[in-house]
Amino acid sequence: MEYWKNPEECVTAVKKMWEEVEKDVELREGARKVNQLILFDYTESGPGCAVWVDCRNGAYAIGTGIPSETPDLTMSLSADDAHRSWSNKLNPVMAITRKKIRVKGSATGLLKLAPKLKKVAVIYEKVLTDLGWADKIMK
Amino acid sequence: MNANTGKVIRVDLNTGVVSIETLPEDNYREYVGGSGLAAKYFWEKGDFNADALSPEAMLIFMNGPFSGLKLSGASRNSVAGRSPLTGHWADSSCGGFFAPELRYAGYDGIVLTGKSPKPSVLLIEDDKISIVDGTEYWGKGIEEVTKELRNKHGKTCRTVTIGPAGENLVKFACIMNEGHHTFGRTGFGAVMGSKNLKAIVVKAAKKEMTLADPEKYEELRKELNAKIKDALASNVLHENGSAANLGGGAFTGDVPIKNFTSNFWEEVTDALSGPTLTDKYLTKRGACAYCAIACKRVVEVKEGPWTIPEGPGPEYETIVAYGSLMGSLDLAAVCKANRICNDMGMDTISSGVTIAWAMEAFEKGDLTEADTDGIQLNWGDMETVINIVLPKIVKREGNLGALLAEGSVSAAEKIGKDSINYTTQSKGLEAPMHDPRGGGHGMALTYAMSARGACHVADPMLFVEMGSCYYPEIGFEFELEPMTDVNKPEAAVISIELGCIENSACFCQFADREVSIPEWVELFNTVPGYNWDAQDMMNAGRRIFYLKRLMNYRYGLTAKNDELTPRMLEPARDGEPQGIEINFTGMKEKFYELMDMDPEKGIPSKAALNECGLSQEAANVW
Numbered sequence A: 001m002e003y004w005k006n007p008e009e010c011v012t013a014v015k016k017m018w019e020e021v022e023k024d025v026e027l028r029e030g031a032r033k034v035n036q037l038i039l040f041d042y043t044e045s046g047p048g049c050a051v052w053v054d055c056r057n058g059a060y061a062i063g064t065g066i067p068s069e070t071p072d073l074t075m076s077l078s079a080d081d082a083h084r085s086w087s088n089k090l091n092p093v094m095a096i097t098r099k100k101i102r103v104k105g106s107a108t109g110l111l112k113l114a115p116k117l118k119k120v121a122v123i124y125e126k127v128l129t130d131l132g133w134a135d136k137i138m139k
Numbered sequence B: 001m002n003a004n005t006g007k008v009i010r011v012d013l014n015t016g017v018v019s020i021e022t023l024p025e026d027n028y029r030e031y032v033g034g035s036g037l038a039a040k041y042f043w044e045k046g047d048f049n050a051d052a053l054s055p056e057a058m059l060i061f062m063n064g065p066f067s068g069l070k071l072s073g074a075s076r077n078s079v080a081g082r083s084p085l086t087g088h089w090a091d092s093s094c095g096g097f098f099a100p101e102l103r104y105a106g107y108d109g110i111v112l113t114g115k116s117p118k119p120s121v122l123l124i125e126d127d128k129i130s131i132v133d134g135t136e137y138w139g140k141g142i143e144e145v146t147k148e149l150r151n152k153h154g155k156t157c158r159t160v161t162i163g164p165a166g167e168n169l170v171k172f173a174c175i176m177n178e179g180h181h182t183f184g185r186t187g188f189g190a191v192m193g194s195k196n197l198k199a200i201v202v203k204a205a206k207k208e209m210t211l212a213d214p215e216k217y218e219e220l221r222k223e224l225n226a227k228i229k230d231a232l233a234s235n236v237l238h239e240n241g242s243a244a245n246l247g248g249g250a251f252t253g254d255v256p257i258k259n260f261t262s263n264f265w266e267e268v269t270d271a272l273s274g275p276t277l278t279d280k281y282l283t284k285r286g287a288c289a290y291c292a293i294a295c296k297r298v299v300e301v302k303e304g305p306w307t308i309p310e311g312p313g314p315e316y317e318t319i320v321a322y323g324s325l326m327g328s329l330d331l332a333a334v335c336k337a338n339r340i341c342n343d344m345g346m347d348t349i350s351s352g353v354t355i356a357w358a359m360e361a362f363e364k365g366d367l368t369e370a371d372t373d374g375i376q377l378n379w380g381d382m383e384t385v386i387n388i389v390l391p392k393i394v395k396r397e398g399n400l401g402a403l404l405a406e407g408s409v410s411a412a413e414k415i416g417k418d419s420i421n422y423t424t425q426s427k428g429l430e431a432p433m434h435d436p437r438g439g440g441h442g443m444a445l446t447y448a449m450s451a452r453g454a455c456h457v458a459d460p461m462l463f464v465e466m467g468s469c470y471y472p473e474i475g476f477e478f479e480l481e482p483m484t485d486v487n488k489p490e491a492a493v494i495s496i497e498l499g500c501i502e503n504s505a506c507f508c509q510f511a512d513r514e515v516s517i518p519e520w521v522e523l524f525n526t527v528p529g530y531n532w533d534a535q536d537m538m539n540a541g542r543r544i545f546y547l548k549r550l551m552n553y554r555y556g557l558t559a560k561n562d563e564l565t566p567r568m569l570e571p572a573r574d575g576e577p578q579g580i581e582i583n584f585t586g587m588k589e590k591f592y593e594l595m596d597m598d599p600e601k602g603i604p605s606k607a608a609l610n611e612c613g614l615s616q617e618a619a620n621v622w
Helices: A007-023 A025-034 A079-086 A092-097 A108-130 B025-031 B034-045 B098-105 B142-153 B188-194 B214-230 B232-243 B246-252 B274-281 B316-321 B331-344 B348-364 B382-395 B398-404 B408-415 B441-449 B461-466 B488-505 B517-526 B534-554 B584-594 B606-611 B615-621
Strands: A037-041 A050-054 A061-064 A073-076 A102-105 B007-012 B017-022 B059-063 B077-082 B089-094 B109-113 B120-125 B128-133 B158-161 B175-177 B181-183 B197-203 B282-286 B296-301 B308-312
Touching: A007 A025, A007 A050, A007 A061, A007 A079, A007 A108, A025 A108, A073 A108, A079 A092, A079 A108, A108 B232, A108 B246, A108 B274, B007 B128, B017 B128, B025 B034, B025 B534, B034 B059, B034 B077, B034 B089, B034 B109, B034 B488, B034 B534, B059 B098, B059 B188, B077 B098, B077 B188, B089 B175, B089 B534, B098 B120, B098 B158, B098 B197, B109 B120, B142 B158, B142 B197, B142 B331, B175 B188, B188 B197, B214 B232, B214 B517, B232 B274, B232 B316, B246 B316, B274 B282, B274 B296, B274 B331, B296 B331, B308 B331, B316 B331, B316 B348, B331 B348, B331 B382, B348 B382, B348 B398, B348 B408, B382 B398, B398 B408, B441 B461, B441 B488, B441 B584, B461 B488, B488 B517, B488 B534, B488 B584, B517 B534, B534 B606, B534 B615, B606 B615
Parallel strands: A037 A073, B007 B109, B120 B197
Antiparallel strands: A037 A050, A050 A061, A073 A102, B007 B017, B059 B077, B059 B109, B077 B089, B089 B181, B120 B128, B158 B175, B158 B197, B175 B181, B282 B296, B296 B308
16 A cells, blocks of 8 residues: 555544544535445455445444445545545546446435535545644645 | 438428438448538538528438437437528537437438428328428427327327427527427527428337347447446436536536626535435436436426426526526526426527626626616526516517527627627537536637537537546546646547547437447447447547538638637636636647647648548648
C-alpha cells in the first residue's frame, strides 16, 4: 500500500472520519436522508479492511468489517484509492468507469451526498492530523 | 444487405407521387446510417439553395443499422435537412418506437420534398404507402392526434406528429413520437408544417430483420443488455431519470441559472432534482423500444395551480430550461410547461432559452412593453410564461409571439442594442442546459464545433469530462480536469468522431457509455456486416464530421461561425467556476490543427478530405 502501513490504519482513519461527520449537523442530516446501510469495502487491501455506516430510519451507526445485514450499497475499492477518494483527489465517475471503484446496490442516495464530499475532505484532513498522520495528507 | 434494407421512401408532396429508392451499399459502410447517411443523401440530392420552409426543401428521416434490434439504446433515428431556425445543416434524433417499426416495414428512411395541397398524413403499411387527408387533425394537439391516429390505424401502428407550433412554422417546433419521444432540436416540426404534413404513420406486419451473423450477435446482445441494465448509471437513470444528478451538477456549476448569469443556486438541488420529481410527481417509468434502462418519466400533478393528468414528464433539459434558467424553483410548473410544449410541439430547450433571454432583455430594458404587448417578463414568473407567453409563441400572436417564435438569435437581431451578446447559442442554436464554464471547458469547444450548433449530444464530451469515458483501444486514456483546457482539443477529436458514429448508428448516449470500442466494432460486424476494425469505425466518424463541415460551408458558414456568445465565455460570476477564464481560442486553434482544418474556411484541407475518401466532395469546395 502506498499510503497505509497496514489495513488497520485505513480503517481507523475512515471510521474516525465518519464519527466526525456525525458531529456536523448538515452532513449528519444529509447522511440520514440517504437512509441506507452503506459498506465501504476495502478488503482487497487486507481482510477486515472495511467500514460501514448505517443511516437507516434516522439512525447513525458506524462499524468496521463486514456488517451482519446485507448492505443497501457497497462500494469496493483499494485502501489507497479510499484515501484518494476521501481526500477528494479521485474523480469518482472516472474511478467507476475504470473499475477502480465497484458499486453494488442503489447509488441514488449517495448522489445526494456527492456535493458534500469537499466538506468531508476537510474533516478527513483534520482526522489525519489528529491521528498524527499529517504526512498522509494529499496536497 | 443486412440489417439495413437499402430502401428509402421518396415522397413528393407536390404531386403525391411515392417511389422507393435503393441506396448504394457503400454509402452505408462509409456513412454508417442515421444523420451520417442523411448528410450523404442530402449532399448528393438536396437543394442547398432551397429555403428550409420552401416546398423544395428536403426533409429526411433516417434509421441507423441497429434500429429494430432488441437491444437497449438501439431504437433511435434521425431527422435531418436544412434547419429553419439556424439556416444551415442540422439533424435531430429521437428515441421511442418509430425507428424499429419503419425498419420492420422494410425501410431505412423517408425523404420528403414538396408541399401537400392540403393537410395530410403519410401512411406506410409495409409496401402499401399512401398520402391521406389529414384535415381533421390540423390545429389539434399532438396528444389528441396521436390517440386518434392509433384509434384509426390500429394500436400497433407507430406515429410521428407535429403540433400547432409546427403548423404555424414556429422556428423551434419539434416532431413527437407517440407524444412522448422528441425530435426536439433545430425546428424540423416547422419543416413538416411547411409541407402540410401533420403526421407519419407506420405499421409493419412482421417484426423481422436479417443480420450478418445472427449467432454472434445474439451472444453479444445478451452480454450488452445485461451490462447496460446493471450499470450504475443505468440504475440511477432508471430510478430518478435524466435529472438524477442535477444536484451534483448544480454544485460544480454545470446547471445554468437565469440565462447563464449565475452558476450556483443551492436550492435547485432539492427543488428541481430527479429524486424530487420521483418523490412528488412520478407515477411510473417509461422506456424506448426494448430498452432496459427506462429513464423516461410519467408524471401527474394532482394539486396546486399546475395540475396535469398522468402523462409524459420532463427530462433534465426541460427541468432546467423551465426552472433555474428562468429563475424558478417550481417543479410543478416545469411539468406543466413540458406538457404544453409536448402537446403544441415545441423544443423545450430553444423555447426555454429564448424566454429566459427575453426575461433578461426585459430586465435590462432592451425589450420593452411595446415589444411584449404590455406583458411583463420577470424572473420566476411562471404564471405569465405558461398562461401567456407559450400560447402566444405557438400562435405567433402579437408582437411578443411573433418575436419569440423566431428563436433567440432572430429576436436579438430584431431588438438590437447589445442583446445578441447575452444570447446563449452557437451557430444560431440555443445552448442546452450544461454550462461549459462549470460542466467542462471542452464542452465549450464541442458546442462550437457541432455542425448543428450548440449541442450536448452531438458528441459525448459531457461524459468525457465527467470521467465516464475510457477507451484505451483507441488511445483515449485522458484523465481530464473539467475546468481547464488541458488535453481538451485532443479529447474533443475523439469525442466528435465517436459522436458522429453514435448519432449515425442512432444509439442512445446513455446506453452507449457501457459499450466498449471492441463491442461497437463487433456490433457493426455482426449486425449490418460492415467488416470493420476500430480504425475503420473511427475513420467513418471523421468522414461524417468532415462532410457536415462541407455542407455548412456550402451554406455560407466558415471558421468564424465556430464560436460561442460572449455570455457563454465570460468568466462565471459565482459558484465553483467563479472567475475562471476559458481558453476558447487556444482550444479552437489546436482542434483545427489536429483536424487539419483551414483556419479561415473552417473546412478540412484538400489532403484531409482526400485521405478520408472525400475527394469528389473536396472538388466542390477547393
